[in-house]
Amino acid sequence: MPFIYIIIILISLPLNALALVAFTCWIREKKPAVIYMSHLACVDLLFTLLLPLKIHYQMNASDWVFGEAACRVLSAAYYCYMYCSILLMMSMSVDRLLAVVFPIASLTWRSTRKATFICTLVWLLALAGTMPLLLMSQTVEIKNLGVTVTCHDVLRQNDPTVLYYVHLFSILSCLYFFLPLVVTLVSYSTIIYALSVKSDRLTSSSDKRRRPVIMAAAVLFVFVVCFAPTNGILLYHCVHLATGGHREGDSSYAAYLLAVCLESASVFLDPLLYYYGSSQYRKQVRSVFWCKKAKKGAKMQSNTKDSQCTTASQ
Template structure:
């Protein structure tokens, strides 16, 4: 993700301006540490619940599992970034991990977006076309959609495998997650526009169209069964959470990244530094989307809360059964059991 931030203080274009490296190192190391902990706990718990209750599989369940896996893979790459920024921009983990960690972060960032699209389309069909939904939205179809998303995003993100670690001539440090220079920068600008259109604008438009259809259907529906009311409640919760995630996490990131890559700054250093710092903050917000997704499972997930309760009850029952088996038998209990046998 940092390959697109262009916040390297040693870049010749900004040689006359103060460096924000200290600000960048502090913000990234702190934010990524918090996101790692919250993301691992929230998505790890969600994935555990979904796996343990996999007998209740539904299309929405399949999308939730893939989104949880995507978020977990995303936050698992963040400790390497924490280590990099704690060491003041010194990379010691080798070229392979540099390439893979950059690539993995982008894959799972955009997979998360597309899994949200799939969940939104699924909820749209359930509300607007409930009869056709039973035939169109099946577990096998959902698995095929998820496979297609993984393959599509992995191929689309493949350019991030092309750049790895390099030596910074000014500081003699081994760098990773830093922007390319010269001709590589022009390729980066073109790649940014492709990722903005395909990775953000199109998914966001699809989500808005789905939610417009859901809201229109709910407003025009005069009477509804209890099942339809439950589906509508889940849809409304999803609308709120997904839109907040897009507006808080993904929108600032793509807007700030595009502005910084495309906008020609004047000689005012304060203006440049303000944009650079805003890009750092927006990158942290984009990575933080993995912390918001557990809210999506809990508040709009299909029977997720009932799955959580049933898992807790079954775990408690097994623990009590195990305790009873290990509990020593008193003399009176032994006599009572012997009497019953007699």
Template sequence: MGLNTEKRGENVTLAVFYTIVFLLSVPANAMALWVFCHPKNGTSVARVYLTHLAMADMCYVLLLPMRVVYHASAGDWILGEVACRLSGFLFYLNLYCSLYFMTCISFDRFLAVVFPIRSLSWRKTAYAKVVCAILWVTVTVSMAPVLFSKQTIASQLDRNNVTVCQQLYLESPSPRALLSTTVAFTVPLVVLSLSYILILFKLRSAKQQTQSPVHLKAKRMVVLTLVNFLVAFLPYHVHRFIYIVRYNQEDLSDVEVTSLTLGNRVTSALTCVNGVIDPLMYFFLTETYQRTLLKLLGRSKSPRADQYTSPGVDLSSAF
């Protein structure tokens, strides 16, 4: 009875969590897409990446109702095989596209801050669009096998026959999965870390007595991106690595199996927080997004330039 109550509580908690994230993130990312794609707001390299990041986030959070239905059905996947395959494919597609678009934004900010003049010839919107296209194609091809293999299995839960969608929380404990997880996560981890370390060094070395708007804007970007990375992406990949390594060992106890399974659910759920944190980044860093949101809320804000310049530190055309 205790186990049944625990499972029921877990399902209710996750269903409520996904519902809240869905309700917060969908309008916020929809507004971001409207702002970034509106012709009068202009374009820049950063806006190209931000637009694709918002697209990936939107596609991701639109999948959450399927998870709500799953948990509301007490862990029984009632949506069929096709929906299971699509949910798994789109989950990984948008998860890694979001992660890599964040990485692109970080690298672009690194170039703008550390090499403000030399990087002008590299930081062109045409190049950014090509990078985005390559990322979408690469991740799509990498995750395509999910669409062509059976993903639902019959199981027994609390003496009831249920259908389990393996793409929701079950991880493949294979050496190939370990390698792909390590490579997919290490590249953005290294790029993000080095970019922000060098940005902070550049800001500290800037010869200014007071904190200018460009300094504050850059520091906010670093903090918000790192919070997003630490909350949404790091726990999932660390736990996935532990799961794959530990699950192949023979001395695995029932308690550890239960802990690993729960960890999969929790860290997988945390990844969707990305859809809420990114709009916070848009609000604090993008003047057009901020003004649009305040206007919708009935609060006005005096017009202000969307770009700042500062000797030695250039974030012009940043957002």
């Protein structure tokens, strides 16, 4: 897992930093999609910066040495990242639905101020949902294994907090995952249907129809592959403990660790959403790479001319 996290950092850090700079500095026209994606890039970047703590924890034999307060912050930040990403992707899907299905009527609804308000509301909802993790003890001493403190990785059987976790993650999974998943699926299904109907009536480029399909597939992939296993397995594990069905070596813990890795991988899949979800971002990225290629080509031509001049003088 530390090796996987290192790869995620190496890929995610430059991609999301580039996206954040593009959305905040290079793109002057702040459309609602740009606002949503800039916040999503910020969430991914902040989460990536927290991964070195998880790497140190796992390379140190799952021994948390940073104290109880840091453990609570890391645990809350981890779930805050997940639910904030889910809510932002849902908001992007609804915004895209309004733009495609109601292009004229939604002009007054889809404003920069309202998009900023929605993003602020998403942050507040994610913080409120994960706030209980800041108020609960997240460390467990396991002296017989030689591990002094374990951060949000072990729950004691028959512990009263297990029932609290069951109720908490049941509510979070329903309100912050399954409901946004349904809204996102309905939104992109409606978008694809509306574009197919319009393409039958009007002659439109295949690129305009292909991009929403790729966008919908990418969002669905992130939801199902990255976020669904964590929510499902964690809820199952808590219920399993609460009902007294836990046994030593239960395979659900190994599955949960794999799900955590898959969830973290979403931070470098989100740039795919930026590329297919914002034409402004595509133009900026293409201009950056074309500029580099043009400078490289001009430098090569200059070197060729200099060598030709030197040969002629000789």
